Amino acid sequence: MGQLAGGNNRDEAPTTPLTRLSIHPKHNHVILCAIGLKNPIDIAALKDELSNSIMIKIPRFSSLLTVDPHHGTEHWKKTHVNLDDHIFIQHDDDDDDDDGGDAINCYLANMAISSPMSLNKPLWEVHIMHQHKCLILKVHHAVADEQGPEILWDGPVYILFSAVFLFQFLAKCLWAKDKETVISGIEGVEFWPRKVSTASFSIADMKAIRNAIPNVTVNDVLYGIIWCGLTRYLNIRLPKAVQDGVQITGICPVNLREKSGVQDVSTMLLEKSKAPWGNKIGVVLLPITYFQQELNALDYVAQAKEVMDRKKHSTVALLCYNMANLVSNLFGSKIGGDCLYKLSCNTTFFLSNIVGPQEEISIATNPVTFIRVTSSSQPHAITMHMASYAGKGYLQIQVAKEVIPDPEFLARCFEDAFLEMKKDANNCVRCH
Structure with missing residues (x-):
């Protein structure tokens, strides 16, 4: 205790x-x-x-x-x-x-x-x-976690999308569960033995892919890589094991801090810092529709952009953050924790993206060669954490090995999807 x-x-x-x-x-x-x-x-x-x-x-x-x-x-x-x-x-x-x-x-x-x-x-x-x-x-x-009180509502912006996405979030917290597939976890899967594998990407190449489609972000590219890679993994390893057209859902944390990116910790500790110490994290749900007939690699990025554009035209991440605070304050942390646990049980995967140092750094004068991030296991069979460092992106893929025994192959599916996107993006540049 x-x-x-x-x-x-x-x-x-x-x-x-x-x-x-x-x-x-x-x-x-x-x-x-x-x-x-x-x-x-x-x-x-x-x-x-x-x-x-x-x-x-x-x-x-x-x-x-x-x-x-x-x-x-x-x-x-x-x-x-x-x-x-x-x-x-x-x-x-x-x-x-x-x-x-x-x-x-x-x-x-x-x-x-x-x-x-x-x-x-x-x-x-x-x-x-x-x-x-x-x-x-x-x-x-x-x-x-952040210190200090937060206001409950931050203005009724983009009411329609916000209401729809907030309802989807609440439904996932209470009763709406992804259709069970061969990559789904179950309650208690967080205690199952784990395996971890790494997929790596060039940030410069991710930006080149971003530039091939108007108004796409690097986050859209990552979402597209996950969508394409999971589809290929299922089609190669488990063909026809998942019903065509099935939608699975991922949880993605969203940084709600006013000043994002890597900050000087000494300034974060100042009393009136514009970027004080502590997380302020909301949540968005990432849907992935599985089709046995694969798309062109860049089409997955375009689909990811379309989904994320709708999310951006809402305040769903802020609403989810405030809703979690409200439930915890009104009903206690046990009820709030149970709801968040149910959210994980009712979805299929977890994906986060952290922007790390853009330049090489050292610890006690010893140069750092890579930074990779993962976490304790959650009630998902797949959790993925992306962290960038000095021009490279490292995606740590953590799986319940009884569900996905070969995360190394899943990592290759993500890397192959990325390389095909890069090739298609280069072809787009040459065509123009």
């Missing part, structure tokens, strides 16, 4: 509704970020870097999540950080591959279904895979 506290002194801060949802027993959402390094890891240098870093100065990284034994309410309580309690060294003897990609993904897959993080210390850890020159940062989602 962690330490107990009354929550009445200046070293304590209240939790937000989203924080309470994130520690719901059915969620307990943990973010896993694998960071590859060019040179062997110097533990002493790493500890020195961490002890003097801005990260340790962020209140959430140096606070305990405590529970009032009398009222059952949670608070953040400042504490001393002992780095030795947060750093774990893995002496991995696996040398089957040069870059350690398989070993790193295997380790991430095991971490995705590991025990919940202890509340007896701040909710973050660093795992070091010495042989593969890789750091894995494990952070509970509660650490990133």
Whole structure:
């Protein structure tokens, strides 16, 4: 249970509704970020870097999540950080591959279904895979949730689309379930053994694909890649196992912060910062209609754009964010958490996209070679996290291996779809 506290002194801060949802027993959402390094890891240098870093100065990284034994309410309580309690060294003897990609993904897959993080210390850890020159940062989602109250409604903009999409969101939270297919999960699938694979893309080539179709965004391109890749996976691996015309649904988090992108953490901590610390995340639903007769690769991007354009002509992401806060405040975090868990059970996949540093960075003077992100397993058989770094995009594909035993092939389906889109985009440029 962690330490107990009354929550009445200046070293304590209240939790937000989203924080309470994130520690719901059915969620307990943990973010896993694998960071590859060019040179062997110097533990002493790493500890020195961490002890003097801005990260340790962020209140959430140096606070305990405590529970009032009398009222059952949670608070953040400042504490001393002992780095030795947060750093774990893995002496991995696996040398089957040069870059350690398989070993790193295997380790991430095991971490995705590991025990919940202890509340007896701040909710973050660093795992070091010495042989593969890789750091894995494990952070509970509660650490990133926003502080401070939010208004409920932000104006009745695009009323029609907003109402339709909000109804779809509520329906998925309560009763409307995707038609079951061979890639669907079931309640409890988050505890099944996992596998992780990686698909990689050139950001410059994604932008070239974007430029081949008017008003397309990089997010539309990623959505199109997922749509095309899943279709090809089903057609090759499981032909005719899914009914033609079936629609499956994905959950996609949307950043609602006024200032997006990578920010200077020191400025985020300022009292009147325009981009204060904390997540502000809404949700949109991404429909994918499966057709056994495949489209031209770029047509999937065009379809993705059409769907996203309708989403953009609504305030559905903000409404979903405020609705989650409202339900949690009115009915408590248990009911709110149950609704969000039901949302995951009633959909088929999860997709996120994070914009990382555009230039190469280093940790304790050790150059970073890649950044890959995944999370603890959710009630989906497929979860996908895209993170960009220094001109490359890394899509981490995490699956329940009893449902999808070959995520490596699924990764190739996404990469092949991307390469075909790139080829078609180049042909479009030459035609014009």
